[in-house]
Amino acid sequence: MNDLLKPAVEKLQKKYKAQVNEFKDEVTVFIPAEKNTEAATLLRDEFSFDMLPVVTAVDYCPQSPRFHMVYIFYSTKDKVYLTMRASLDGDTPSIKTMEGVYPSANWREREVWDLFGITFEGHSDPRRLLMPPNWQGHPLRKDYPLGYEEVQYSFNFDEIDLRKPKGER
Amino acid sequence: MGIDSKSGTPGVVTTNLEKLANWSRTNSLWPMGFGLACCAIEMMAAQASNYDMSRFGMELMRSSPRQSDLMIVAGRVSQKMAPVLRNLYDQMPDPKWVIAMGDCAACGGVFNNYAVVQGVDEIVPVDVYISGCPPRPEGLINGVLLLYEKIRKEKFAQWK
Amino acid sequence: MREIQEFTLEELKHKFSPRALTGDTVVLNMGPQHPSTHGVLRLIVELDGEIVVNCVPDVGYLHTGIEKNVENKTYQKAEVMTDRMDYMYTIGNNLVYCLAVEKLAELKVPPRADGIRVILAELSRIQSHLLWLGTHAMDIGAMSVFLYCMREREMILNIFELISGQRMMTTYIRPGGLWRDVPASFEEAVRDFIKVLPGRIAQYEALLNKNRLWQDRTQGKGVIDTKTCLAWNVTGPVLRATGMAHDYRKANPYSGFEQYDFDVPTQTGGDVWSRYLVKVEEMRQSLRIVEQALDKLPYGPVRDSNAKYIPPRRSEIGVSMEALIHHFKLWTEGFTPPKGSVYTAIESPRGEQGVFLESDGTAKPYRVHFRTPTLPLLQALPLVAKGAFVADLVAIVGSFDVVMGDNDR
Numbered sequence: 001m002n003d004l005l006k007p008a009v010e011k012l013q014k015k016y017k018a019q020v021n022e023f024k025d026e027v028t029v030f031i032p033a034e035k036n037t038e039a040a041t042l043l044r045d046e047f048s049f050d051m052l053p054v055v056t057a058v059d060y061c062p063q064s065p066r067f068h069m070v071y072i073f074y075s076t077k078d079k080v081y082l083t084m085r086a087s088l089d090g091d092t093p094s095i096k097t098m099e100g101v102y103p104s105a106n107w108r109e110r111e112v113w114d115l116f117g118i119t120f121e122g123h124s125d126p127r128r129l130l131m132p133p134n135w136q137g138h139p140l141r142k143d144y145p146l147g148y149e150e151v152q153y154s155f156n157f158d159e160i161d162l163r164k165p166k167g168e169r
Numbered sequence: 170m171g172i173d174s175k176s177g178t179p180g181v182v183t184t185n186l187e188k189l190a191n192w193s194r195t196n197s198l199w200p201m202g203f204g205l206a207c208c209a210i211e212m213m214a215a216q217a218s219n220y221d222m223s224r225f226g227m228e229l230m231r232s233s234p235r236q237s238d239l240m241i242v243a244g245r246v247s248q249k250m251a252p253v254l255r256n257l258y259d260q261m262p263d264p265k266w267v268i269a270m271g272d273c274a275a276c277g278g279v280f281n282n283y284a285v286v287q288g289v290d291e292i293v294p295v296d297v298y299i300s301g302c303p304p305r306p307e308g309l310i311n312g313v314l315l316l317y318e319k320i321r322k323e324k325f326a327q328w329k
Numbered sequence: 330m331r332e333i334q335e336f337t338l339e340e341l342k343h344k345f346s347p348r349a350l351t352g353d354t355v356v357l358n359m360g361p362q363h364p365s366t367h368g369v370l371r372l373i374v375e376l377d378g379e380i381v382v383n384c385v386p387d388v389g390y391l392h393t394g395i396e397k398n399v400e401n402k403t404y405q406k407a408e409v410m411t412d413r414m415d416y417m418y419t420i421g422n423n424l425v426y427c428l429a430v431e432k433l434a435e436l437k438v439p440p441r442a443d444g445i446r447v448i449l450a451e452l453s454r455i456q457s458h459l460l461w462l463g464t465h466a467m468d469i470g471a472m473s474v475f476l477y478c479m480r481e482r483e484m485i486l487n488i489f490e491l492i493s494g495q496r497m498m499t500t501y502i503r504p505g506g507l508w509r510d511v512p513a514s515f516e517e518a519v520r521d522f523i524k525v526l527p528g529r530i531a532q533y534e535a536l537l538n539k540n541r542l543w544q545d546r547t548q549g550k551g552v553i554d555t556k557t558c559l560a561w562n563v564t565g566p567v568l569r570a571t572g573m574a575h576d577y578r579k580a581n582p583y584s585g586f587e588q589y590d591f592d593v594p595t596q597t598g599g600d601v602w603s604r605y606l607v608k609v610e611e612m613r614q615s616l617r618i619v620e621q622a623l624d625k626l627p628y629g630p631v632r633d634s635n636a637k638y639i640p641p642r643r644s645e646i647g648v649s650m651e652a653l654i655h656h657f658k659l660w661t662e663g664f665t666p667p668k669g670s671v672y673t674a675i676e677s678p679r680g681e682q683g684v685f686l687e688s689d690g691t692a693k694p695y696r697v698h699f700r701t702p703t704l705p706l707l708q709a710l711p712l713v714a715k716g717a718f719v720a721d722l723v724a725i726v727g728s729f730d731v732v733m734g735d736n737d738r
Binding site: 023024027028050051052053054056058059070072076079081083101103104106107108111115124125127129130131132139140144146147 | 343344388389392394396397398401432433435560561562564573575580581587660669670671672674681683684687695696698700704705708737
Binding site: 135149168169 | 247248249255275281282283284289290291292293294295
């Protein structure tokens, strides 16, 4: 582990009894989901983590807990990254918003709501970001299909052609 | 077309009306460059000085659909953009033509998924398809010249 | 799905001022198709006469579902899709994805491959800045600069075509190194370009720097300060134009950038004019890096020799059984890096471009998230645009250098 990260990681470990994982010189800290804004405020104020480049989620579908919220913090002074994960369960999980601590999380959380369906409590603008506003479903979940279109070869050309929508003048 | 030189007044050309109308339509086709993604960059490169498209009459990209007769769909069309595309096509006055530039506009390209319309011909009728990802500027110029040949062959009976 | 979904003012009430509801100000749509050639960005602006009171960006018109599509392809095939994200810095997309895969699989990149990667990345940065300058100047009204910039850009695209066969979407940088070695005429082509570019940059500066019109259009417009930039996570030239010299090539070096000597240009104005100066100077510094990398380029292999991840040479397949088996496994199944997640970031011409890659031990990536630099830029746009004229809004959007493919993925 980078020495500059040690004080922050040890403080988080002590305060939240967090589990720390080290993989190929990256450090991941597992925080309980309710404490995400507290931990972020701690990192921003006491240790110099002034940027939050990554706010995203991972879906481990059949397993439980189903979602992991991933936050990656960056310090421009020490030039180190710190990953924080919070696990969420169920089909419509919710977690507190990071917007108050880092304003840049606003659109990133909208994107996570759009693509994964995780609600953020207290978010100022909970609308879809990338999909059309009345789209049903959350595309990046593992149980959402890819939407793959069958390829038209010469043997099935005509039957697919009948089904395909065609634009007219 | 025959130049009538016997009368002694040069500048009288005899032709038939279809050919005249078709010739005048091709020689200054104004594109509404619908540049969406990477193909837009190659379209801009085709417009620039190395592969000049103004040699073919396309001096400027008219961004307003009311003032253009050719729509070059350059790039991938997402589900959110599809109704906008149709709206703009409807706003163009007749006669109008559509070129689907690049693989994504022609058939969905590399992206076979929920978010990309698999070929812009699901929304608007396409006259020329240009393949490539992105097609070279020469490819675009070749597509434009193919469109000219197609227009030159049009007949009165087909006009709507 | 074929009907346009309109926003009603009721839905967006929380974004606009109360004057919009009474009709005191006009709410106008700067639609997804507009001539500023920045891709499909929709801005809903609230205008009081000519002054922008509020501006709401509506994105998602280029959403391609790359993150989901990549989960269904093997690692090698997924790289093709990364090219098409930020289509102005295509080499960088490949580079950051390959750096993430190499970190996960612990592949060693030979020094020759690193040197060539640096040369290509910096040439691509110059190409992106040239295109930016051309379109930005065209928006503001200096239309001839566009034609001059595309002229230099063609020289760079010819170099890319020389090494990989494709002008833009090269996919030349592969996990473990490069696809194959550069041809013999590469060095001559790059040296010709190095000779030509400084004079051309001087031409652009002669056209624009002392131009009274350009200065009036760009000075004092769209001011942003460092604290706002850091809070809203804006990186890249926009941050450097506010005075903070933060560059990922110096802060977290990758691909051997620590061996090269270059400056990180900064300005203190934070306005459109400062961003223009920073980017032109960055072009010069990138050229310096290209020259140093070309001088120091060592001889040697261009790809790692780890046979579980890198395909064997074609000449070996006919004579060696292991080579044949490795080739077969790589083509049918693909390689399987160990389980875990990594995050790598590089400096793209727009800011921090990063890849969060999680693998579950199979041949397909489990989750790939691209941290793209354009999203924070567009998020910060409403703060910067308040109180500007409509014409300045165009200049500000242009100076932020937004690429919608990057934003919507």
